[in-house]
Amino acid sequence: MATPQPHFPTLLKPARPVGIIGYGAYVPRYRLPAREVARVWTGGKGGLPIKEKAVPGLDEDVITMSIEAARNAMKRAQIDPAELRAVWVGSESHPYAVKPTSTVVAEAIGAVPNTQAADWEFACKAGTEALVAAMGLVGSGMGHYAMAIGMDTAQGKPGDALEYTAGAGGGAYILGPAEESLAIINASYSYVTDTPDFWRRENQKYPEHGMRFTGEPAYFKHITEAATHLMEASGTTSQDYKWAVFHQPNAKFPQRVASGLGFSMEQIQPGLLVPVIGNTYAGAAMIGLTATLDIAQPGDRILVVSFGSGAGSDAFDILVTDKIAARAGLATQTQEYIARRTEIDYATYARYRGKLQMK
């Protein structure tokens, strides 16, 4: 596999500067400890990749969860929903194969009918891809505001390594002109190759993965390349960023990739949520950023790098403005959702997630 050299110019920079004017998170309340999965499948033996994961309730899915996060984003943005010219939802667990999640979300928050609406799919980076598209829509001036959501109720095959981590949650972002923003997105850069590390085919219930192949040639390569190219083209180093958020399929990977790129544990700590909510797939980098914005101060620079299997990474260079102070408190904070916690056992989890065959 040759390493492609990015064509000039490397960065995606909109014609007019854009930024985040509102953001919101959502995490369902139920938690399945990883030790419960180990208890059932390995007799309690073996290491645990995280502490626990968030599990959606019986009446929750990517639509209801996206609406929760979208409403939180609207509370912070303080705009008329009719002004949203796009509502885009990235997920790998859209409730329908045909029929969009995004129209239901747009209707629920009052953004219809004068809006774009569509669902995005790119494994775990569907949400950040929607974010890049929103940068384009707003940055070109075609729309004043656009919403991008990354949300998942991830599927893990019973007994598989992924069942420990496949969690639920995500984040919603409203992009608008930089001058109205609580955080300006200076630029983005995406690094994409044909790498078959993880997939779920049509009509399959659970995804499959290439075991150790999901590490070096997939996760680490794409995140490292995307982050490195973005920072080189932006003239920055890890020292220029107060915070960093990386896609987080387990606790170990983001810490290792961060360290390889020169980031400290302190820099990634606010956005490292996987130990307590699991891998939220298309929501993972998105909700890592909501948690980081919750505690960010004006002038803080944030690097965000997602990863989606198949494979690619979107990297963002974000600068927090002084508008953060007035808006961060306008909606439920990410850590409040994490603290709202009801522990369940494996049997309840199996029932909530429809793992019991009823007929």
Next chain:
Amino acid sequence: MTDVVIAGMGQTEVGEHWDIGLRDLAFGAIQEAVQDSGGLKPRALFVGNMLAPNLSNQAHLGALIADYAGLAGIEAVTVEAAGASGGAALRQGYLAIASGMVDVALVAGVEKFTDQLGSGVEAALSTAGDSDFEAVQGMTPTGQAALLMRRYMHEYQVPGNGFAGFALTAHANGAGNKNAMFQKAIQLEAYTKAEMVSEPLNMFDIAPNADGAAALVLTRRELVPPGFAHPLVMIAGSASASDMLALHDRKDILQFDTARLSAGRAMKQAGITPGQVSFFEYHDMFSIYAALQLEAVGYAIKGQGWKLAAEGAIGLKGRIPCATMGGLKARGFPGGACGVYQAVEAAAQLRGQAGTNQIGDAQYGLIQSLGGPAATAVSHILQKLD
């Protein structure tokens, strides 16, 4: 008989080569070996490979690799004897030169595990056993080794960490081999804490499946040009033996008869005794295999082979240094390439090119390649020529 010498050798790093295919792996090693031989022109190619038809849907490696190496036209075949494929290919190369039918022979071992996921690899490896009576019941090579080890520990009262010395020695030696998959020494604590894979075998009792290729250029001694760049290494003994494929057919499962027979024949041909062997590259696919080989060759009496590892006798400065470049455990297990790696590593020792792992005054090296639990064993004695 004709003196057969190793004129050139090459190897790739052993590891997970996700983005390198079979033919490129083989070519990497071949190119290095031909260059190392001073540009001798091979007239025959013997490929050692175990699983390419299963794992890469590719048979007919002889023609494939000969063509890819720019050698189309020469004689080229694949030699298969499960994990002993590399040793068996080396023996075919040896016989071709020794018979006088071929002047320069290329022996290339290559294996590519990472084309398939773990479960597919395990199923493929199980084809080395008796398919009708073992594999069909779910018996895998690891399962077989666990049965042997459990029986051995029971018969000879081996304590819990009795086999630790094999992994510790291998990893210590892997640290000095830049082509090894694992280049880090481990402490006893790592061994004792390791997860069980198939009790009593833990993770450190098992060699890791890995991609890799190694190659040798063989020729007759008199064809080596004067002023040759390296000390010459001769194949002084070569032998192969076979046993019942299924463990349950054997009279004594704790006796590797093929290891005894082939090593005995190779040493007899070389005119040496086990005591004259400077080092032993065994086939430590599982630590229990190493113990049984040490006993079969004659370094320990039955039931005492594990003690050589426990007492440090197999270290680089020990009585009989083993796995001097990491063995299968630390260098890695590149399937049908293994036997060729052993020859390359032994030749490096005899040439004095083993770096920090160099054995003092290495004269004879014994290498032994096993197929399954020694249903096949191929042994060679390599000798340093002055």
